[in-house]
Amino acid sequence: MAELVNLTIDGISVRVPKGTLVVDAAKSVGIDIPVFCYHPKLKPVGMCRMCLVDIGTPKIDPATRQVVRDEKGQPVIVFGPKLTTACTTPVSEGMVVRTATEQVRAAREDVLEFLLASHPLDCPICDKGGECPLQNLTMAHGPTVSRFDYDLKFHNDKHVPLGDLIFLDRERCIQCGRCVRFQSEIADDPVLQFHDRGRGMEIVTFSDPPFDSYFGGNTTDICPVGALTTADFRFKARPWELKTTPSLCTHCAVGCNLALNTRLETKTGGYEIKRVMPRQNEQVNEIWICDKGRYVHHFTRAEDRLHYPLIRQDGKLVETTWEQALRIAADRLERPSAILVGDRIANEDAFLIAQFAKAIGAALEQRPALPAHYADVARAVGIGSDADFKQLGAGDVILVVNGDVEEEAPVWFLRLRQAVVDRGAKLIVAHHRSTKMHRYAAAIHRYEVGQAAKWAASQRADWLQGARNVLIVFGDEHLDGSSARALAQTLANWLILGGFAGKPNSGLLPLYPHANTQGVFDMLEHATRPANETTDTLWLVGVGADEPAPRANFIIVQDILLTERAKRADLVLPALSFAEREGTFTSGDRRVQRFYRALPPLGEAKPDWWIVQEIARRFELPWRYEAPAQIFAAIAQQVPRYAELSYERISRVEPQWPPMGREDLYYGGTVYDNTGGLGARYAADAERSALSPYDVHVPEPTLAGLERTPRLLYRDGELIRRSAVLRAHIVAEPLTA
Amino acid sequence: MEAHHLLREKRTSEIEAILAKYPPERKRSAIMPLLYLAQEEYGYCSPEAMREVAEILDLDPTEVKSIVGFYTMFFEHPVGKYVIDVCDDLPCALRGADQFVSHCERKLGIRAGQTTPDGKFTLRTVMCIAACDRAPVIQVNRVYHYDMTEEAFDRLVDALANENGTGEAPNEQKQGLDVL
Amino acid sequence: MGGYYGSKNKTMEQHVLLRDVDVPNIREIDVYLAHDGYAAWRKALTTMKPDDVIAVVKDSGLRGRGGAGFPTGVKWGFIPKDVFPRYVVVNGDESEAGTFKDHQIIDGNPHQLIEGILLTCYAVQANVAYVYLRGEFYEPAKTLQRAIDEAYARGFVGKNVLGSGFDVDIHIHLGAGAYICGEETALLSSLEGQLGQPRLRPPFPAVQGLYAKPTVINNVETLANVPPIVLHGAQWYRQFGTEKSPGTKIFCVSGRVKRPGNYELPLGKYTIRELIEMAGGTIDNRPVKGVLPAGSSAPILPASALDTKLDYESLQAAGSILGSASFVILDDTVNIVWAARKMVRFFKHESCGKCTPCREGTYWGLRLYDKILSGHGTREDIDMIAEVASQMSGKCFCLLGEFATSPMLSTIKHFREEYEAFIAAHQGGRRNGYDDELIREGVIDEAGNLIVGHVGQKTAHHL
């Protein structure tokens, strides 16, 4: 427990951990000291001078080193001649802070007047208007009129593209440097910098490509004015017209919490996602998301979304009714069948599919198939249910094996990098190629492509000795199933034998392909049965176009889009996207989280669970679920690891630090506010009982996996292709090893 | 992006000498000395020059651009062969610097901040250059000329203008930085 | 070697710092050696412990000559024990308008500076010193580099100096045109290859300076004092100057005097008036209008303050500061509005842009002066200038912003009638003697109209 310090702020006694900054101490008791350059996620710089307050400290007698007291026994407090920046001053024992004096009020007015004097008057057309810290703080603390002469005002360039994703309005910029610091301190991609100096100081990029950072969109969120805007959202809507719905990102195993901003479009007559913003979850993504999560959402309103069931007639797909479609599906599934399930569908969907497959004796497989070879190991020796990335630091070892954290789980890259760079965790990287993580590694191991398991088996792993915690992040790049399993087991054994299994901040962290790889595995586990040549009917539920599938006489494709795969199907069942329904995902670190309905349904498309249930009913399975919540209750009853979970539990929200959203005037818009729940991790097996080491069979590596491209963030796919802003970023060529 | 090696090919030993001044893990310190070197080789801090410096120091080119943008002695645009800096700050101005600058502008036929069409001279006004007792004072390619008069300026410019392509100019005009 | 720069004003029997005035060619190592050169260095290495060197400098009462006047020995004492490596950084940025003393030391007496650096390194047990010189000191840098090379060749610098077992290296680092890099934390950032912007204090450089290591940073003139102090002792040094301002100091005199130049004098002995007399009096013997004792940064003193003694305390009592002792003399021919604008323009040009009050305040301050000087001003603009200055004051990140308020506030305070008279006499954009300057700077067009709405007007003059 950190040492606590006592101080008073505007007469209120405050007790906060040593090292807390005055601005945060004040916020903890509801006193908002206005800031622009300060952001609790960035190192303080004290540039904007907005947070000036009056700070006094107890007078110390130089001879005795004791606090001097007045006749009433109260400490004598000495105030400096000048005001002090609350954002750079750490609290100290007995400190007295005054934020409401006339001097402080005048200073705020002075600084704001300076900022506004050079700021353009284009709030009515500014994207930030309505959720702008500069506007908010001007209302709260600003002068009523400016004394400066408009003719002498400084003008600067507007609509400056910093790349194809972000635009800069140099006139609106208040030189707070938040964007520059985010790119340097958090993303470690210093492609934004200040140029020139004094009043000429402005944001530039001179990189190649220019401002094209995986995390660039976050700068538009933390920019306290409308200087930085995304090509995707600028001039598309005013913030106050937007409805905010808590959601989750579906693209990788991190499980970033999102807020979907939607608006009714008169032109198209329906709701649309206007933008995707991060939703604060300090346990998951803090307040960051990657650009893929931010910009890929356009598939939800893609032209080729499926609205109605389609049936092949005379070689062509034609619309049909659900009644008809469900009957045909049920009829065909009477024959020897196989069901392939993608890992972006919700737990509720997967659970019903598994029950159904078991009931009718159909084959059942998960796609992509590779993670199913090791997901049980990752789960057994996974990080503790109370693990906290923020606590990783000095004394801890982070091992990254055969994975590219930045590409496969971008926000974990941010979190792990901070544990290493800012807090002193030791990073060891093993891979057959270089990744960005290599920059921070204390030690680097290399092996031939596909040889990760063999390499691991040859290690004595003595680098784990003496570590406080050991976190092992691993990927399946260029591995086949048995190698991937052998790798996971070897790594798990290191943890088990080293005594780290079951410790909260130790464990395995798998780099799964999608948001619900673990959840789908958990639901399917005991119903899985491999498909074989006898398959007559193949039912593909949300399976990617490039996934291998067995041959069959009749193919049912259930999807949200008319994909290449759907175009070749005999029957197409239209599903709702994550934005149009609710459900849960289980992240790579086993956090079960809810997403909510943000958009109305599209045509007659239905949630996957509904479609499965309707087909099952035709097999006289007695299901009458009306909402995912009911299905989840069944999951909690029938899937032992989920027993302790419920919608009520995972929807719970506790106050988070730093406080963002809600009434907050300056860290960001209300979208950060987490109203949807923080989710909960189910326990790793190692937390429940001691595990014995795995018997590892290390196969001779096959080169079968070699054709597979590394899982790059901007790899080609059905969804990313439908996002105009990202299309140019799609990586055409696979990385060579 | 095409790689640029002008510095690394032509100034190898100087680059090494510069880098040797700073701890190896702090080689970013060499950015300003390398920019001076780059400015000599490329004529100014051209995009290629900045990218090469970034490569040498393992920096993002934007970080180099930022440094170039901050300091007035790094040129982001092509400049004349001779950059003439005239101090017109208060102490010099108290001794006639403003009138002197006007004379320089007339003599060169350009305004301060411009380069002569033949690419020979760039004229700039600068803040105090620490020689106020010898005003008016100028620097030509960083070499001081004290106690300037209009006649002395004309003589200097004529001499530099007439020098016939040898690149050698009177008064040590040629840059030669060693490893400073 | 670059051309020698220096004024030969003999103000003392034997100069302590400007020894080039007494001894021709003392910048050559053999001449320097023939005149007690490196004797202090030998003495320290053979007879003194590092702490003894700190003690004698502390006893001498030497105060920093870079502007702030902080006791040098005390500063050295702040270096934390047991943290290595440590660095010595020499501040040779000398960019305050009207200051040219370090220039003469480097050009005229470089070995004394080098010896001072070596003694400092020894005192604080640093093995590396960086001399940060302003970029315009390209020629002085060559002179200094040659002197350093000579000192290496003679074994005064380098490995195992004079057989003492002590290693020390000296490197020169050139700036590139930024006044703010004279501010010590901005200097360190610049030396680290970052933007030359000041950084937060604490931590102070003595604790976490260059590369986050303990660092002593001193001005060129400060360090040039160290060899004579070590050689002759604190008492000897205290024969010059006053109790609180011991020693000699170089006074840079410029502006409207007959013999501008450097004048080394004991602190507290003479008055401003006497200094002006030494400099030959004013041109045409015109009456003095005002004096800037520390360039643009110090509040102007009116003629009534001419009898102020030349030391830290007296100048402060008179309402200004001694700073780097760069005395810019204004006589009655000088238009105070024009002079104030020059100074505000300087700060606008040199503001690093980091903090709001300085970045915006220097911009608006200059724009108001532009308006007045171009004949478009009103009496309200005078108040507005004062408002801008007080709006900045006490709120800036570093002292540059604070300095920038001095020319505005102090000239209005002492010469308000002159502002008013100027505004009255130049109504409606009437052409006046400043057309050429103002057109050059893009303030007015050829017709005398104020140019409004600057688009992307940059601060630094980038080409």
Ligand SMILES: Cc1cc2nc3c(=O)[nH]c(=O)nc-3n(C[C@H](O)[C@H](O)[C@H](O)COP(=O)(O)O)c2cc1C
């Ligand atoms: C804006 C500003 C500019 C400064 N410029 C210089 C300078 O050019 N040279 C210098 O020695 N000190 C300068 N200083 C003072 C330094 O910050 C620092 O106090 C000095 O280097 C300490 O050395 P000293 O104790 O030997 O004086 C400046 C300070 C400020 C605030």
Ligand code: SF4
């Ligand atoms: S663009 Fe925004 S975040 Fe960046 S400096 Fe300007 S105001 Fe700050």
Ligand code: FES
């Ligand atoms: S004012 Fe010109 S050199 Fe100082």
